[in-house]
Amino acid sequence: MTKELALRITLSLAGAFIVFTGVNIGLGGMATLGLMGSRDFFAVTDGAAFHVQDSHVRFLGGLWLGVGLIFLASAMRLQALKPTLLVCCTLVFVGGLARFSAMQFDVLFGPRLIGSLAAELLGMPALYIWILATKPHAK
Numbered sequence: 001m002t003k004e005l006a007l008r009i010t011l012s013l014a015g016a017f018i019v020f021t022g023v024n025i026g027l028g029g030m031a032t033l034g035l036m037g038s039r040d041f042f043a044v045t046d047g048a049a050f051h052v053q054d055s056h057v058r059f060l061g062g063l064w065l066g067v068g069l070i071f072l073a074s075a076m077r078l079q080a081l082k083p084t085l086l087v088c089c090t091l092v093f094v095g096g097l098a099r100f101s102a103m104q105f106d107v108l109f110g111p112r113l114i115g116s117l118a119a120e121l122l123g124m125p126a127l128y129i130w131i132l133a134t135k136p137h138a139k
Contacts (some may be wrong), residue, residue, distance in 0.1 A: 003130075003134070004078070004134055005045060007078070007130055007131065007136070008076075008078065009075075010070075010072050010127070010130075011071050011072070011075040011078075011085075012072060012075040013068070013071075014068075014071050014127075015068050015071030015072035015074070015075060015135055016072065016086075017068070018064060018065075018067055018068030019065055019068035019069060019072065020035065020068075020106070021036070021064060021068075022061055022063075022064040022065025022066070022067070022068050023034055023035070023061075023063065023065060024061070025057060025058070025060070025061030025064060026058055026061030026062040026064065026065045027058070028054075028058075029045070029054040029058045029061075030042070030050070030053065030054045030057045032053075034108050035121075036073075066115050067088050067092070070085060071085070071088065075082060078131075078134065079134075079136045082134070085131055086128060086131060086132065088136055089124045089125075089127055089128040089131070090124075090128070092119075092120050092122040093120060093125060093128075094095065094126045095120060096116075096117060096119075096120025096121045096124070097121070099113070099117060099120075105112045
């Protein structure tokens with residue numbers, strides 16, 4: 001298997017997972033569609049405020065879905081989408097850093113988030129370097 005094929009497979013798998021989670025949040029809002037677990041983790045005490053925040057979360061889920069679609073498209077059109085893909089990797093890394101703003105380190109480094117955090121802060125820079133090193137085919 002060539003390095004480029006391995007990269008394309010990695011982009012396809014990452015893109016599929018990002019699309020899956022984007023659909024879960026984008027279409028399900030704060031409660032999600034329940035595709036990754038229970039939906040009963042909070043109670044709404046202010047319906048009007050909830051609907052505003054839920055709309056914001058759906059928007060962010062839609063953006064995340066879009067990132068996943070870019071990853072998937074990049075698996076097929078790597079060189080054409082390379083700059084966009086590099087920006088997406090950077091944005092995911094910045095999102096990972098933003099998690100620290102909650103100052104909930106027991107949660108952040110706990111078993112439910114450590115995989116995501118590792119993908120964001122370690123995987124994305126590694127993927128960025130891998131994408132950057134991929135040269136176009138000679139025609």
